[in-house]
Every structure is written in structure tokens, then in C-alpha cells.
Amino acid sequence: MVLHKLQNDGMGLFKQISLQQLWRGAVTTLLAYPLVLLAAVTGTAAGVTLAELSFEQRQRSLYLEKLMLVSSLGLILFFTLELLVRKYKLALQWRLLLQLAGLLLLGLYFYFLPPELEDRHWLRYLMLALALHLAASYAMFLNRREENAFWQFNKTLFLRLLTSALYTGVLFLGLVVAVLAMEELFAVEVDGEFYAQLWLFMVGVFNTWFFLAGVPANVRELEQTHQYPKGLKVFTQFVLLPLVSLYLLILYAYFGKIIVQWAWPEGWVSVLVLCFSIAGILSLLLIHPIRNEEGNTWMRTFARWFYRALFPLIILLMLAIWRRVSEYGVTEGRYIVAALALWLLATALYFLFSRQKNIKFIPVTLSIVAVLAAFGPVNAFRVSEWSQVNRLEALLQENGVLVGGKVQQQHPPVSEEVEQEVSSIADYLARRHGFEALQPWFNGSLQDSIAAATDSLDNRWQRNFAARGKVLDLMGLAYTPGSPRAGETYFYFDSQPPGAGEAVHDIQGYAYALQFHLRNVEGGSERREYTLGGAPLLVSMDEDATTVYFRFEQETLKLDLLPVVQKLARGQQEQVKPADMTFVVQGEQVQLKVAIEELSGYRKDRYYIQSVGASVFVQLPE
Template sequence: MALPRLPLKEIALAAYQTFLRFPFTLLSALTGTTVVWLIIERNSRQESILPKLAIVSALGLILFFVLELYSERKGNHPRLRWLLMALGVALLTGYYLFLPPEPAFKEVMRYMLLMIALHLAASFAAFLNRGIENGFWQFNKSLFLRLLTAALYSAVLYLGLVLAILAFDQLFDIEISSKVYSRLWIFMVGVFNTWFFLAGVPNPNDLERVTDYPKGLKLFTQFVLLPLVTLYLVILYAYMGKILVQWEWPRGWVSYLVLGFSTAGIFSLLLIHPVRETEGNRWIRTFAKWFYRALFPLLILLLLAIWRRVRDYGITEKRYIVLALALWLLAVAVYFLWSRQKNIKFIPMTLGAIAFLAAFGPWGAFSVSQRSQTSRLETIMTRHQLLVNGQVQKVKTPVPDSAAAEITSIVEYLGEMHQYASVRSWFGAPLDSLFEDRPQYGLRAPFTTDVLALMGLEYTRMPQGTEAMDANYFSLNANKAEVQLIQGYDYLVSLDDYSFIRDQREEEFKIGQEVLKMVVTEKANEVQFMFRQETARFSLDSLVQVHKGQAKQYGAPRQLPANELFFREEGERVAWALQITSLQAEKKKGKFYLSNLQGRLLLRLKK
């Protein structure tokens, strides 16, 4: 029985033709793969040139793909082709020189915005003419399906090769470095996956008259995506009704749900766009019309949520992007409702332009956010006499927890995102010396605590999962500097970080052969302990309700004397004492309830 013959000649010829068609794209992939291999091999990022080369190579891969598609659409005239490639090299060289030796998180965000803009540009680079809408859709359908196919082939081939390497390792006792697996993965993603994908990219000049439409795509959209979009619509409108009834501000989380719903709806309509005029599918036009109409109230809800966050906390990169997406969705809805053309190329072209504009310039996300947060910090510090005549002063009078928490948050942001560039002149030499003392690699700006110390302030943290002005949480802490006398007690039970995730929580502790039982009842804000047929009840509801005003003070924990968080109970057989070290409460349906408790339980057994 003859073994099946591998068409190696055909594979090599197809690979060669793909290289001739996309040479600079594949050279970028090969360069990036080699650079990442070197980073893995040296197991160090001390050489700043390698990470920067990896970033530029990844960006070059998609940039040259866009330029080569455009050149192909224009007939691949040598002069135009080489002019475009020279432009690409010049842009990448400029970007490499623009990158700092140690790219911070801001540069990662900028890089992601550029990648999004270039990926969107790849969808329409070969279809810049006003017409050829069908060719545009067919081209992107082919790219989407080819991308899925390439990912499947790459994953299966990688797993197969990994199993083969493991077999050699186990069966023949060949010692294989663990780096082989990571290098193989990088090669499969960077070279094989890219080459395989490019081999299936259709010629954009041959697609305008193609009318193929996968039936499975229509079924998936009609019976999976659109029902999910409708479900999200019902949920969002129900939440909007709740807001109107209770007359409360929308929660910040609703922004992501509205953006997700809008994206899913637009994507669904794009998938079934070619068959909207065919017999039996006229419902698509009706659905599209009502979908865009339904967007308007939700976009108002989204803009209100963003406006509240911007009003209270200023603009950050994340809020800038959410606001830009909200305005873009508004423009898309207006365009597809009232424009005569309704060309689907409007979607990637406008979104790509927004992503590119947000990445650079004084109008970009980074510059606008830095100015906004610097202005907020200047206002707060001036109000509390921490900034006088443009120079930082040590704190002279106590700064409220609310202001300390805001200053901490802004200083931490300016350090992580902008390396204090906009406020270094306020601090002068003391801050400059902190920059000189930092490590050569890794820490890109001085620690927030060190910068706050220059103002005489301590780091003041807000509760996790909340923002400064959300009056839904508060925390109480016992003063750790106090020493308490615990003489006369026999046992100490540590109560570590109890989160009240159910209406009633039970816990058992072993004391010799006996069992101490703890029961927490959230609705009553009560903690019960049962031992030797006795029950001690510690009602904390009055404590919670008395201090609920703390929720208005930016969520900063309030330090209380330890004796205010010390409770005693006397029983016939057992004397109990509960020392709370930390307590958090959360607002639910208009009332505050315990959400977290830490402390110690002391017991004295009576004769």
C-alpha cells in the first residue's frame, strides 16, 4: 500500500507566490518572530532595542499588508509599489524613534489604538472608491473565514508538533529545553499562521461580481446573534425604565453593556447585508431601521453615564475612548437612518479614523486626559494650600480623607500613564532626585507613596470596585497603633476577611474536642457565636447605620479608636469579647449592610 504523496512542490510554489505578493508583510513577520526568539533566548529585557523592534515589527506586518493591498488594487505599478513601501519604512522608522527606551502603559494603549486603526484600514484599503460595496463585503467575508481557518490549522499543527516533541523526550530520553515550546508557538503564530492566512487572501479586483453567500452565516446571524441582540435590548430598556421610576443615575457598568449591544447589532447587520434585498429577507431592512432607532435612547443613557463620570472625576483614556465610541455610534445611527447611500464602508472608515486620531495629537486620548487630571490635581492642591505659586508645599493643616483619596488617585494615574511630566515643575529638584534613584529598568516613575511624601501626605486608597463619589460603600478600621490588654481570656480566634456573600454565613472552629460555631446574618447585621450550648449575639447594625455618612467621603477608610470596635458579652459558661479590626458596609435597596469583616474573638471559660 503506497503512502499518500505530499504535494511539496505545490506547497512551495504557493508559499513563493504568496511571498512575491506580500513580501514586506512577511519580512515583518519574520523579523518580529526572530526578535521575540532572541528575547526568549536571552531571558531578559535589559536591551531596550529588542522590545521596541518587536512592537515595530508587529505594527509593520499590518501596515505593509494595508499598503500592499492598496498597491494591488491600483495594478501593482512598480513606481507606486516602491513609493508605498518606502513610505511604510519611513513611518515605522519614525515610530521606532518615537518610542521611549522603556515603553510605558501609555505606549501600549497607543500601540493598540494604531493596531485597531490599521486592521480597520485593511478592510477598506482596496475599496476606497465610492461604489464596489459588494466587493468590499465579499473581501472581508473571505478575510474573516480565512482568519478562522488559519487559527485552526495553526493550533492543530502546534499541538501535534508538541506531542511529537514530548514523545521524543519521553521515549528516547532526549533532553529538550522548555524554551523549544515557546519558540515553536511564536513561530506558528508569527510565521506559519501569517503565511497561511496571506495565501488565502483574495485579489480585491475579482470580487465585485461574486455573489456567494454562506447559508450557515445567515442561519447563525438570524437564529443566534439577532436573538441575543434582542435580549440585550430588552434588558437595557428594562434598566432604563428602572432609572426613570427610581430617578437615579445610571451605573457606570451600563456603558459596557450598551457598547456591547451596539457592536453585536451592527456586526449582525453587516453579516447579513448582501441578502437584505433578496426575496424572503425584506425583514432585514425593517430590523435595521428599528435597531438604529432603538439605539438613540440607549445612547442618551450611555452619554449620561459618561458625563457623570467625567463631571466627578475628569477625563481618563478609558472615559475618552468610551465617549468617542458613544459619539461614533450616534453618527452611525444617524447615517444609516437618514443617509441615502447607507454604504457599509462608513463603519470601518469612521471607526478607524477615530482610533488613529485618538492615538496622537493634542486632541488625542492621552493629551486630553493628562490635561484634565492635571487641572483637577491643581484645583484640589490649591484649595488645601498644597500648591502655592506653582510650587508644592508640605501639608500644614489636616487634609480631609476625601481630598487625600482624590490626590492619591490622580498622582498614581499621572505616574503610571505620564511619568509626572505635567507636574514635575511643581516639585522641582526633590522629584527629579526620585527619578534619578529609580532602577534603570522596570520602574518607569517614582512610587506614588514617595511623591505623596513630598507633600506630607500618606497613600489613601479607595475601596476596590468603587469610584470616589459613589456613596455605596464605606470602611471602618481600628487604630493599629493602639495596644490592648487581653488578660483573663483563654482562647483567641482569628476572623480573617469574612465576605458576606450569602444572607447567612456559617463557620466552625475547633477548640480541643469541642466546636465553636459562627453565624453571620447579613439582613440583621448581626454576628452570632455558639459554644457549650450558649449563644452570644453581637448586633452591629447600630454601628453600621451611625457611620454610613462615611460613604459620602470618597470611600476612604475611617480610623476609629480600638475600644469603639470592641464588644463584650457575658454568659453563664462563657465570657465573650469581639474586637473588629476592619469592617466594610455596602448599600443595598437604600440600607447599608455588612459586606466584609475582619477581627478577633476572645473567650474565657467560666468554672
């Protein structure tokens, strides 16, 4: 029904307007939201440029990734500022001042972002983006009144978003078919990156421009409007509310099972409770204006009992997250789940006991939670680092590795289970926070030791891996993968265990030496490209999970690692020596000597290499 209405509205729109009107509308939108569209164009240009670059070129153009991130934030920030200008009818100088302040904030954000973005930067970005999107929903309605205008405004934005997505998708598919027809009929050559770039343009520029053209501006008119789309009512009443009710029954049945069995809830139940809560709150917001109308008994009953029914599930959510935190400490993900659980509790209490029950409470408080989780004094990143460092400290003290506040390289033997825990924490710190907090445990400069091991490496994955290994080496411990999940077997090889010196390789007869580290993830692996004597050498694992491919000019050489992987997976690591991990791969144009230095992965239904690092020595034909 909603899509049918959108289609009818779209047909009616094209019947009533001309190309001149479209052009005037586009210009009017540009003048109304100049910096919003500038941010959209800038971010899209950065994305289109990135799509053309190889992996090695991207490593030298990391600022483009930062520019995309900051531009996407700028888009919603300037949109929110323009809404404030409209609401309070600010003079031109105040509008320019707000825009200048926004540019300054974005410039500072761009400046303080590191050249290479890590997981914590993306997570902080997502929380900030959520807060800005929520702020846009209530920026023009900061007083307690105008609740109907608030609902009507966001209803219009919601429908406009659906309309924009529909038009963007249809237009993109139409253009793709047109380009394919040109390729087939007229033998026109089109680069593979063109389609990704076209998609980025359609989503970044066209979709944004089209959406902005339909944003309502007159708050007074909205307050007097009481239109409710019939299609939205049908969707909410007959699709969304029944689904939410079904989730409620499933979660209550699981809650009863936990009580009967007196067992801890599974961690996955947190996702279900959060999804149910979000869908339920969205349903309440969608039916808010008509819930008390005659004939809407089901909606009225749902609105009355939803928050009461939420309390047992909030308890279930808190128990699930408490179990994970008590066993494995706080991480950013667990912090966010706990924060959302507390927010759900506060929201349920507000709508049950407050006389006002203003729906603006939901976006306002959630945006505050997002900002505090990202930048507050006890934000997700600070608390997570503190928790994991304390866990690591307790483990090392219990096993005689940390004595009197200092790490002892010579210490009693440590069990494999403890090494797994320590390795897991070290891996987390390497990926999310670094090791600055561990400096008091070491006499020398920990940062200098890590820098010596990582400065020559190409990217952050390699640097994180090397930093983790160096810290464990200084503790006199070896990296040990964690306990496998059901049906999985981990394998691991490191040519330089603690106490071993740097590897020495015989390079006689070889003209070039290089190093690579590949991470294999779902959907494909990383690639590395090198230039040898003017010819490219491409190293990848794209075609197989246990084979490394070396493509030199027109020839592809294969290094099958399955035999050694099988031996490692059978628990025979001690039988695999560095000499066993050195291979000579002979081709017609090139000869390679490959010394595997690190290899890790797991076996479930098949063997799967997650990461591999090696030194490669190359001999080209004379």
C-alpha cells in the first residue's frame, strides 16, 4: 500500500511538472541546502576516486577514506543546522556563522582522525552519525509543544526517504541496463568500476538532492495537519504489530525456559531483545496519532501494554550482558548493549509514570546516550580498555608473569588456557586501543620496542599483528588462539616464538626480496601488488582458502599450503619447523622462494586460512 501510494504520487508528480520546474526545484534546493549538497558531492567524489585505486594506491591515499567519513557527517550536520535556521528564521549572518562553526568542527574532526582508520574510529563515527540523525528529527521541536508537528515532520521524512530510495534504485537499474545495452550493441568498453561509481553517485548525490527537495519547512502548518497515510496504517497494523507480537511470544517463552531450567540466557538473546524493542518502539511511534481513535482497539491495547511487557525482557537482556561481562570483561559492543538496556529501562519508566508521555523523549534521550557513549567521560572506549587491561593484569599476576607491577620474562610455566586468554586480550588491545596502558609494567620503552617491530610494515593489519607478537614476546609468552567454537579446530604457526632470534634466509641467486601479509575474510582476501624490474607481481588468496597465488605478467604460480595446514590442524605444531615452511615455486618466467613466517586459521567444514605472512625472494630470468 505504501509503495502503491508512492508510485501514484510519483506519476502524479511527473504529470504536473515540466523540465523547467524540475530545474528550478533543483536550484531552489541547492540554495536552501548548499553545504549539505557540497558535503554529498565531496564524499561521493572521494568514494568514486577510491573505487578506481588499487590496494597499494589506497594505502597512499588514506585521506580519501577520512574525507568520505567526514563528508557523510557534514551532510547530516549541515542539514540539522539549516533546519534550525528555518525554525528560528535566522538572519543571513547567523546562518553563515552556523555554517562556519560546522565547517570548523568538521575540519577539527578530520584533523584529529589518524591517517589509517581503525575499528574504534568507525564505531565512534557510527555513534556520532546516529546522534546527528536523531538530532535532525527534533531540531525544530525543542519546546514541549508541537508534538503533532514533530510527528508529521518525521512522517514526511520517513515517506520521503522511501520515495527517494525507490526513485534512486529504479533510475540506477535503468542506467545500468542502458550501459549494458551500449556494451553489447555498439561494442563500447566500460570499466568494471563504472557501475560502483554510478551507484555511489546515485546514492550520494541524486538521492540526497531528491530527498532534500521534499523536506517540509513550515512548522505551523505541520502542527495543524492531521493527515495519516492509509498505507502506513495498514503496514503498521497488519505487518509490523503482528511481527512484534510474535517476537514477544518467542522471547517470553524463552524467558520461561530460563526460569524452569534455572540457566543463564544465551548471549544471542541480547540481539533479539534489542530488535524486538526497536521494532516495538517504532510501531508505537507510527501509530501515535491514531492509537486512541475509535476502531483502533488493538493499537490502543498494544500501546498500553508494550512498556509493561518490556520489563521482563530488559531483565533478560541485563542478565545476558552481565554474564558476558563477568566472564570476558567489557568491550565496546557489550558497553553499547548495556547502555541500550539502561536506556530501554528509563524509556519504559518514563512512558509508564510520566504524565506528559511526549514521544520526543525517545530521540532526544537516545541521541544523548550515543554522544556520551562516544565522547563522554566514561565512554565505551575508555571503559573497555580499562576493563581488559585489568583482566590482563589479574591473569598475569595469578600466573607469576607480573610481579611487583613488573613483567618477568622468566616465570613459571603458564597453561595453554591462560595463554589463550592473554592472547585474546592482547589481540583486542592491538586492534582497538594499543598498548600504552601497559607501559608501567615494563622497564624499557614499550612503544620503542613496538615501533621497531612495526615501522617497516605496510598496513595496520600487519602492524597490529606484529605489535601483539612483540608484547607477548616481552612477556615470555606465545600467541595461542582461543578455544574453538563447536565443530571448529584452530591451527597456528609462528616461525619466531618467544626467545627466538630474527629469521635468517639464504638469498643467494635471488634478485629481489619482499614481505607480505594477507588477511582472508568472508567475501574475499586482501591483495598485494609489487613492481619487480618494471613488471607487476600480484599476491592473493582470492580463489582458494588454502592456496597463495603469485601472478607475474602472464603467468600464475600456486603455493598449496593444505599439507602443512592439515598437519597444524592435527595438533602437530611442534613437528613443523621453519625449514618445513620454506618453499621454492618454479615458473617459466620467474622463480620464487617463499618462507612462511605466520599462518593461522581454522577448520570447520573445510580448512580456512585467515591470515598468512611470508618473506618472498624472487629470481627473474636474465
